[in-house]
Amino acid sequence: MAGKPGYDGAQDWRAPVRAREEEGAAGAANPFGRGDPAPFFFLSACRFQIGHNGALKIRITRQDPMTYAAITGWGKCMPPSVLTNADLATFLDTDDEWIVSRTGMKERRISHVSAIEMATVAAKRALACAGLDAADLDLIVYGSCSNDEQVPNSASGVQIGLAAHHAGAMDVNTACTSFLYGLSTASAMIRSGAVRNAVVIGVELISPYMDWSNRGVAVLFGDGCAAVVLQASEREEGVLAEKLGCIAEARQTLRVRGMGCAYANRNITLGDTLWDFDGQEIFKRAVGGMSQASEAVLAKRGVRPEDIDLVVPHQANLRIIESVVKRAGLPMDKVMLTVQRYGNMSAATVPVALVEALEEGRVKPGALMLMPAFGAGLTFCAHLVRWGERVTPIGHSDAELPPSPRSALEIVNGVRAIRAAQGGRSDAGLISVEYAEARQR
Numbered sequence: 329m330a331g332k333p334g335y336d337g338a339q340d341w342r343a344p345v346r347a348r349e350e351e352g353a354a355g356a357a358n359p360f361g362r363g364d365p366a367p368f369f370f371l372s373a374c375r376f377q378i379g380h381n382g383a384l385k386i387r388i389t390r391q392d393p394m395t396y397a398a399i400t401g402w403g404k405c406m407p408p409s410v411l412t413n414a415d416l417a418t419f420l421d422t423d424d425e426w427i428v429s430r431t432g433m434k435e436r437r438i439s440h441v442s443a444i445e446m447a448t449v450a451a452k453r454a455l456a457c458a459g460l461d462a463a464d465l466d467l468i469v470y471g472s473c474s475n476d477e478q479v480p481n482s483a484s485g486v487q488i489g490l491a492a493h494h495a496g497a498m499d500v501n502t503a504c505t506s507f508l509y510g511l512s513t514a515s516a517m518i519r520s521g522a523v524r525n526a527v528v529i530g531v532e533l534i535s536p537y538m539d540w541s542n543r544g545v546a547v548l549f550g551d552g553c554a555a556v557v558l559q560a561s562e563r564e565e566g567v568l569a570e571k572l573g574c575i576a577e578a579r580q581t582l583r584v585r586g587m588g589c590a591y592a593n594r595n596i597t598l599g600d601t602l603w604d605f606d607g608q609e610i611f612k613r614a615v616g617g618m619s620q621a622s623e624a625v626l627a628k629r630g631v632r633p634e635d636i637d638l639v640v641p642h643q644a645n646l647r648i649i650e651s652v653v654k655r656a657g658l659p660m661d662k663v664m665l666t667v668q669r670y671g672n673m674s675a676a677t678v679p680v681a682l683v684e685a686l687e688e689g690r691v692k693p694g695a696l697m698l699m700p701a702f703g704a705g706l707t708f709c710a711h712l713v714r715w716g717e718r719v720t721p722i723g724h725s726d727a728e729l730p731p732s733p734r735s736a737l738e739i740v741n742g743v744r745a746i747r748a749a750q751g752g753r754s755d756a757g758l759i760s761v762e763y764a765e766a767r768q769r
């Protein structure tokens with residue numbers, strides 16, 4: 329990138345990493361010595377062929393500039409109603425001391441609006457931040473596992489809200505990793521040339537299908553949303569490398585019974601859920617998966633832990649984050665934390681933490697970021713992201729949610745009252761379903 333605007337030698341923030349990458353690559357293939365990578369690049373531009381007369385032919389190919397997917401806009405939409413640990417203790421056998429010491433969480437948000445409304449506000453803010461007109465959007469990727477409806481999809485609801493009439497609209501559901509899987513999807517489509525401008529959303533509205541009688545899960549989750557704008561760029565920005573994975577053999581450790589077609593026609597009221605949640609097993613798998621993925625992306629790009637400027641991890645539990653960060657050889661002061669204030673917002677945690685890191689000035693021009701995550705499935709991933717030059721918004725949107733007429737506790741108690749009036753849960757229907765892992769045995 330040397331020679332491109334803003335990337336002259338004096339300001340070349342990628343120079344140390346690139347030097348190592350080039351040294352590594354050249355060391356493996358450069359017969360002229362590790363110090364000078366030029367012959368390697370010359371060789372990589374050559375195509376060798378043996379002609380029909382047995383002669384060696386060398387063809388020199390032109391290398392087209394690589395297209396990247398730069399993150400040029402960001403915006404969040406957090407519902408205003410706050411549910412504290414003390415609120416939870418009014419109807420659950422729990423207390424602030426247990427929740428804080430086991431999870432790091434102090435409060436979370438409960439939404440009074442639909443997920444699509446949160447996503448639309450966040451996407452409007454991200455578009456204004458990027459200075460991009462909704463009419464110029466080619467793609468909307470909606471990462472979530474708590475869709476307002478199954479059919480039609482949720483991304484189409486955002487498309488109409490934004491008046492982004494030229495955009496394709498798709499949902500991605502890999503549970504808590506949905507935003508990052510969506511980031512990979514949109515980045516790959518930009519790199520391939522299929523689209524140029526995309527919005528990627530991470531949103532979750534968990535409160536309507538939470539089992540509010542189960543203290544093992546009810547204290548952990550919250551609602552929220554954030555979005556980013558991706559735009560084609562020739563600068564080496566956005567996702568530089570990712571590792572995507574799934575420990576499917578452990579998929580039964582996190583299941584929300586009562587959501588999905590498997591539960592249709594079984595006398596189940598939608599919203600009446602039973603959570604299978606093996607916290608300790610998920611904890612172990614989460615630390616293992618996130619650590620393995622983080623190591624893999626660093627190795628892919630020849631990046632050392634000390635080259636990482638900021639870690640923006642999935643926020644499921646402070647202890648999980650601490651373990652992953654320690655294993656990666658990074659200090660906690662390089663980690664963006666929101667878990668205390670928002671709990672686990674599944675797909676929304678990473679983008680909300682990213683937006684807040686920008687708002688707090690923790691993302692510097694050219695910063696190198698690591699984003700590890702895991703979720704039901706058990707999906708896991710890690711992304712290595714290079715930030716661009718701009719860390720401030722181009723513009724601001726006046727999009728706002730309507731004020732909440734009720735407190736978070738009133739909303740939750742409203743859900744609990746509706747469930748109670750329906751006569752409690754329909755256990756038989758929730759339990760008798762046969763799952764994919766059973767059919768495979």
Ligand code: UT7
Binds near residue numbers: 427608611674704
């Ligand atoms: O994004 C993916 C979502 N999944 C996760 O993030 C889950 C990862 N797992 C975890 O974060 C932790 O395993 C939890 C926070 C869920 C649980 O922490 P833990 O240290 O593994 O506790 P535990 O499950 O071993 O439970 C310890 C005790 C139990 O009591 P006994 O059997 O020792 O008497 C639980 O019944 O704590 C009890 N307990 C609670 N006590 C007060 C469980 N939930 C609560 C609660 N309040 N809310």
